[in-house]
Amino acid sequence: MTDGDEKTDPDEDPGDHGTQTQTRQATSPATRLKRICALPEHVANRELTTNxxxxxxxxxxxxxxxxxxxxxxxxxxxxxxxxxxxVEGSKPHIQTVAHIMDFLEKLGKDDVEQTKRRGKKLVVVDEEAADRYHDRCDGDIEQTPAESVMS
Structure with missing residues (x-):
């Protein structure tokens, strides 16, 4: 499968290059993970894979x-x-957990990093990003934040 066969990455605009992209990202730091967290439950159930x-x-x-x-x-x-x-009542397979960790990193972009310490895989989530993920799921999902979340 090529990139053209996959769903469009909402963070990327193919016609947007250079400084415009950097400016847009600096003023709107929404990652795919943040957007996924903000999805209504029925949309998430319909659009997302299990992992x-x-x-x-x-x-x-x-x-x-x-x-x-x-x-x-x-x-x-x-x-x-x-x-x-x-949550599910049964223990997930080791590979399932690895996929979940991969998705967190891939969808979280710069907010989430996967690393290894003492031979164990870890996922490190930026604290401010964690607040944004949580705020988006608890708040009004149609409303965009008034202030910039980038400092």
């Missing part, structure tokens, strides 16, 4: 599951396994 829905579920309440560290909010595979097991 994307799992990543969305974790991102929306990441502060409840992650450990706070200087780098941000840290999730390990064991924590993700526990969350998914609690």
């Amino acid at each position: 994307q829905k799992r990543a969305r579920f974790i991102a929306r309440d990441v502060r409840d599951y992650a450990e706070k560290a200087p780098a941000g909010l840290v999730l390990n595979s064991r924590t993700i396994t526990k969350v998914i097991t609690a």
Whole structure:
């Protein structure tokens, strides 16, 4: 499958290049993960894959599951396994957890980083981004923030 066969990335405009793209991103830092978190439940159920829905579920309440560290909010595979097991009633496969971690990083762009410490995979979520993911799911999804979230 080529990039042309996939859904359009809402963060990228093929006709927008250079400074215009950088300016737009600086004033509108919405990542795909933020947009996915803001989707109404019925749309998420219809449009997202199972693992994307799992990543969305974790991102929306990441502060409840992650450990706070200087780098941000840290999730390990064991924590993700526990969350998914609690929600779905069965333990996810190791590869499923890896896919969820990959989706969090891919959809979160600069807000989410996947790393390894002592041989264990970790996902580190920026604390401000975690607040945006949560705020978007709790707030009025039709309303855009009045202030810039980039400092």
